[in-house]
Amino acid sequence: MSGNILWKFLLTALILFWCVTSITPLKDRPFEDYFVDQATSENYQLDNGDLVDVSDFTSIVERAQARVDAKKAPSLFIALRDLGVEEEIDYAKYFPEIELKDVANRNKRNDILLKYLLTSAQSQLRLGLDLKGGVGVTLKIDEKAQSELNVYEQEEQLKDAISIMRDRLDGQGVAEPVIRPVGDSAIEIQLAGLSTKDNPEVIDVIKKPARLEFRKVHPSLDPRTTRKSDYPVGYEVLYMESEANDGQTIETPMFIKRIPEATGEIVDRAFASQNQTGGFQINLVMTDKGADIFRNVTEKMVGEPLAIVLDGKLYSAPTIQDVLSKNAQITGRFTQREALDLANVLNNPLAIELQVDEMYEVGPSLAKGSRDSSINAAKWGAIFVIGFMILYYFIGGVVAVVSALVNVIIVLGVLASLGATLTLPGVAALVLTLGMGVDANILIFERIREELRVGKSIKNAVVLGFQKVTSTIVDANVTTLITAAILIWLGTGPVKGFGVTLAIGICASIFCALVVTRFLVDLLVFRLGVTNILGLSLFPEKALDFFKFRKPAFIVSWLLVLAGVVSVVVHHKNIMGIDFTGGDEMTLSFDQRVESGELAQAAESLELGEVNPVYQTLIGEDREVLKIQTRFGESRNVLEGLQAAFPEANFEERGINQIGASVSSNIQLNALLSVLCALGGIMLYVAFRFEVGYGVGAVVATIHDVLMTIGVFVICGALGIFVSGQFTAPMLAAILMIVGYSINDTIVVFDRIREELELNPGTTLRQIINMAISRVFSRSLLTSITTLLAAVSLYIFGAGVINDFSFVFIVGIITGTFSSIFIASPVFYWWHKGDRRHVEERELTPKKYEWESSKA
Known part of the structure; x- marks a missing residue:
C-alpha cells in the first residue's frame, strides 16, 4: 500500500477510534450496577498495610440502598455520599485503578470519585427534553428584593436574570436548556438529561448571585482570643477553611470588615487555572476602571491581609506584598470542577438573589408514538439514501455511503465530546447530514465520469477528477462555514448551538470527501485494480438553453416570494408558536x-x-x-x-x-443579525475568491430561498394543507439549514462558470453560463434526489414538529436547486450586463491567455 493511501487510512482510523470512544456508551447505565461493577472484586493490601475487604463494600452498598428504599435519600448517589461523611468511609480504596492520592481530604475524595463514576455511567451523548425528559426548577426573586423593586425594575431584573442563566448554563456545558419567565417574579429552567437527585450542584450554580467583595481584615484582633463584648464595631466573624497534611479541614476565624473596599463590579473576567502546588485557583482580570480602584485599595494595604469574600463566604485573605491593579487570584480548596464553576458564576453575576420555588422531573415533551414514528422515519430516510447511492453508483455508491457514515460518526463523536444534547430535530438533521454528506461524493463521481467521457483512463480520470473538484468542495463548504462561524459568534441559545453543529458537519464533510473518499477510491483503483466504480448514468450531459426561461422563471418565482411575504404579514399574529410568543x-x-x-x-x-x-x-x-x-x-x-x-x-x-417565550426576542434578533452578517461575510468571501458579481448573485439567491421557504410554509399553514404553519424553536434551525444548503448549491454552479470562462476564451457569457449549468445539472439533480429522499421520508413517516421541520427542508431543497440556475446565474449575468469582459476586468487576478503572453 502506497504511503499516500497509508496516511489517509491511519488518519481516518485514528479519528474514527476517537469518535466511537466519545459516543460510547450509547445508553445510560444504571448507576447502582455500574458502581458495583467498577469496584474491585478481590481483597488486596493497601500501601499502608491495611487489608481491603470486599465484603465490607457490599455491606456499604446495601446500607445505602436501604436509605433510598426508606426515602431517607433521593438516590443511591446521594445516599453513598452522605454515608461516606457519617461513617468516615473512604471509597477510593475500593477503586484502586482511579488515582486520587493527591486529594488529601476524604470527603472531597469521595465526592470526586462518585461524580466521576456517575458521569462514566451516563451516555456521553445526552438526549433532549423531547426524547428523554429531564429536570426542571422554578426560581423566584427573593421576597425582600421584590419589595424593594417597582414593577418595571422587577421586569428588567428578570430579563437580565434569564440572559445570565443562559450564559451560565452554556458555561456548564448544558445544551438546549428551556429558560423562560413564569408570571412576573419567577423563571422556569428545564435541563435535558440531568437529575436534581444526582446533580444538585447544577442547581446551586444556577441560583448563586455571585456577590464578590474585597474586604479589610482587622489588623490585630483575633476572634479566638477576643471576648464577644470587645468585638470591633463594623466587623463580622468569617471562617476561612484550609486543609491540614492529614486531610482534615481547619477553620480559622477572622474579623472581616462588613463594608467592602471594592466589589465584583471591578472584575472584567474570571478563569480557572492550576497553581504551583497542583491545586486550582480562580484568576481575576480587572476592567480599566476597576484596575484604578484596585490599585488605590492595595496601595493603602501593603503588608496587610485583604479578604476575598464570595456570597458571604471567606475564601482567602492573602497579605498584599505589593501594589496590585490589573490581576488578582482567589485561592482555596478547589477541585478543577469547582474552580471552573466558580469562574463561570463570576463571569455571569446575578444582581438579585433567586430562591428555589419548585423542583420537578420533566417527562418527554414528545409522545412515545411520535418519538417512535419519527425515529423510524429517520431510519427509513437513511435506508433510502443508502439504497439509491448503491443502486446508482454500484461500487462508488458503497464508497459514498461509507464516507457519509464516517461523516455522521465524526459529527456525533465531536458533539458528544462537547457535551451536546441530541433532540429529535437533531436526529432529523443527522439524516439530512447523511443526505447532504453524499453531495461532495456525487460531485467527485460526476467529475470522474466527465473525464472518462473524453477518453481518459480510470486512473487518470480519478486523479484529474479529484484535482478539479477540490477547489469547488472547499469553496462551497467555506462559504457555509462562514455562516456557521457568525452564528456561533453572534448567536445565543439554539442559534449558537446550531452554528456549532453546522461547523462540525462542514469540517467533517470536507475531511470525508477529500480524505476518506479519496482513500477508498485510490485503494480500489490503484491497489485493487478496479476499472469500473461508477455504475449507471441516467442523466447524460446535454446542452440546454436554461437562459431562455430565465425571465419568466425569475418573475414567477419572485411573485411567489411576494405572496409569501404578504401571507406572513396577514397571518403574523397566528404563525408564531408558544416558543416565540409565550x-x-x-x-x-x-x-x-x-x-x-x-x-x-x-x-x-x-x-x-x-x-x-x-x-x-x-x-x-x-x-x-x-x-x-x-x-x-x-x-x-x-x-x-x-x-x-x-x-x-x-x-x-x-x-x-x-x-414567556423560550425563544426570547433577544435570540430572535441575534438570529436575524447573524444571518444578515453571514450574508455579508459570504459576499466578501465570494468576491475575494471569485468576483463581486458572483457574491451578489449568491446573496440574492440565498435571500430568495429563505423568503420562498418561509412564504410557502405560511401559505400552506393558512390553507390547512401539509403543515401546521406554526413557527416553533426547531423551525429556526430548519431555516438556518436552508441558508447553508442554498449557498452550497450556488457556489458549485459559480465555480463551474469560472472554470468555463478560463477554458473557453472566445465564448459569450450567456453561452458560458448555459454550458456550466448543463455540466453540473446532473450533479444538482442527483444531490437534490438524495437529500429529498431523506427529507420526504421524514415528512411521510415522521410526526409533530418533524413534519414541519422536514417540509421546510423539502421546500428549501427545491428552491435551492431552482435558484442556483434561475436566480443566482441571471443576477450574475445582469450584474455584468451580459459581457464577459466586464467579469474579467473586475476579477482580483485578471486572466492572462496564451496569445497575450506570447506578444510580450
Whole structure:
C-alpha cells in the first residue's frame, strides 16, 4: 500500500477510534450496577498495610440502598455520599485503578470519585427534553428584593436574570436548556438529561448571585482570643477553611470588615487555572476602571491581609506584598470542577438573589408514538439514501455511503465530546447530514465520469477528477462555514448551538470527501485494480438553453416570494408558536393518566390551537401533575375540550401561570443579525475568491430561498394543507439549514462558470453560463434526489414538529436547486450586463491567455 493511501487510512482510523470512544456508551447505565461493577472484586493490601475487604463494600452498598428504599435519600448517589461523611468511609480504596492520592481530604475524595463514576455511567451523548425528559426548577426573586423593586425594575431584573442563566448554563456545558419567565417574579429552567437527585450542584450554580467583595481584615484582633463584648464595631466573624497534611479541614476565624473596599463590579473576567502546588485557583482580570480602584485599595494595604469574600463566604485573605491593579487570584480548596464553576458564576453575576420555588422531573415533551414514528422515519430516510447511492453508483455508491457514515460518526463523536444534547430535530438533521454528506461524493463521481467521457483512463480520470473538484468542495463548504462561524459568534441559545453543529458537519464533510473518499477510491483503483466504480448514468450531459426561461422563471418565482411575504404579514399574529410568543401554562390534577400524544391529537381534532401537554413529577412528592401550555387566554377553553374528550381522566385545574417565550426576542434578533452578517461575510468571501458579481448573485439567491421557504410554509399553514404553519424553536434551525444548503448549491454552479470562462476564451457569457449549468445539472439533480429522499421520508413517516421541520427542508431543497440556475446565474449575468469582459476586468487576478503572453 502506497504511503499516500497509508496516511489517509491511519488518519481516518485514528479519528474514527476517537469518535466511537466519545459516543460510547450509547445508553445510560444504571448507576447502582455500574458502581458495583467498577469496584474491585478481590481483597488486596493497601500501601499502608491495611487489608481491603470486599465484603465490607457490599455491606456499604446495601446500607445505602436501604436509605433510598426508606426515602431517607433521593438516590443511591446521594445516599453513598452522605454515608461516606457519617461513617468516615473512604471509597477510593475500593477503586484502586482511579488515582486520587493527591486529594488529601476524604470527603472531597469521595465526592470526586462518585461524580466521576456517575458521569462514566451516563451516555456521553445526552438526549433532549423531547426524547428523554429531564429536570426542571422554578426560581423566584427573593421576597425582600421584590419589595424593594417597582414593577418595571422587577421586569428588567428578570430579563437580565434569564440572559445570565443562559450564559451560565452554556458555561456548564448544558445544551438546549428551556429558560423562560413564569408570571412576573419567577423563571422556569428545564435541563435535558440531568437529575436534581444526582446533580444538585447544577442547581446551586444556577441560583448563586455571585456577590464578590474585597474586604479589610482587622489588623490585630483575633476572634479566638477576643471576648464577644470587645468585638470591633463594623466587623463580622468569617471562617476561612484550609486543609491540614492529614486531610482534615481547619477553620480559622477572622474579623472581616462588613463594608467592602471594592466589589465584583471591578472584575472584567474570571478563569480557572492550576497553581504551583497542583491545586486550582480562580484568576481575576480587572476592567480599566476597576484596575484604578484596585490599585488605590492595595496601595493603602501593603503588608496587610485583604479578604476575598464570595456570597458571604471567606475564601482567602492573602497579605498584599505589593501594589496590585490589573490581576488578582482567589485561592482555596478547589477541585478543577469547582474552580471552573466558580469562574463561570463570576463571569455571569446575578444582581438579585433567586430562591428555589419548585423542583420537578420533566417527562418527554414528545409522545412515545411520535418519538417512535419519527425515529423510524429517520431510519427509513437513511435506508433510502443508502439504497439509491448503491443502486446508482454500484461500487462508488458503497464508497459514498461509507464516507457519509464516517461523516455522521465524526459529527456525533465531536458533539458528544462537547457535551451536546441530541433532540429529535437533531436526529432529523443527522439524516439530512447523511443526505447532504453524499453531495461532495456525487460531485467527485460526476467529475470522474466527465473525464472518462473524453477518453481518459480510470486512473487518470480519478486523479484529474479529484484535482478539479477540490477547489469547488472547499469553496462551497467555506462559504457555509462562514455562516456557521457568525452564528456561533453572534448567536445565543439554539442559534449558537446550531452554528456549532453546522461547523462540525462542514469540517467533517470536507475531511470525508477529500480524505476518506479519496482513500477508498485510490485503494480500489490503484491497489485493487478496479476499472469500473461508477455504475449507471441516467442523466447524460446535454446542452440546454436554461437562459431562455430565465425571465419568466425569475418573475414567477419572485411573485411567489411576494405572496409569501404578504401571507406572513396577514397571518403574523397566528404563525408564531408558544416558543416565540409565550402563553398560559395550566397545572392539572387527574385520576387517570392519558398519553400526551392522545391529548395533543384531541386538541388538534377539536381545533383548540397549539397545545403542548407535559407530565411533571414534583421532587420530594410522590405525585404527578399535567401541565398544558396554550396560547394566552385559551387554557380554560382547552381544559373544557379535554374534559369532554376524556371524562374518565377527571382533569381538574390546580393553577394558571403566564409563561414567556423560550425563544426570547433577544435570540430572535441575534438570529436575524447573524444571518444578515453571514450574508455579508459570504459576499466578501465570494468576491475575494471569485468576483463581486458572483457574491451578489449568491446573496440574492440565498435571500430568495429563505423568503420562498418561509412564504410557502405560511401559505400552506393558512390553507390547512401539509403543515401546521406554526413557527416553533426547531423551525429556526430548519431555516438556518436552508441558508447553508442554498449557498452550497450556488457556489458549485459559480465555480463551474469560472472554470468555463478560463477554458473557453472566445465564448459569450450567456453561452458560458448555459454550458456550466448543463455540466453540473446532473450533479444538482442527483444531490437534490438524495437529500429529498431523506427529507420526504421524514415528512411521510415522521410526526409533530418533524413534519414541519422536514417540509421546510423539502421546500428549501427545491428552491435551492431552482435558484442556483434561475436566480443566482441571471443576477450574475445582469450584474455584468451580459459581457464577459466586464467579469474579467473586475476579477482580483485578471486572466492572462496564451496569445497575450506570447506578444510580450
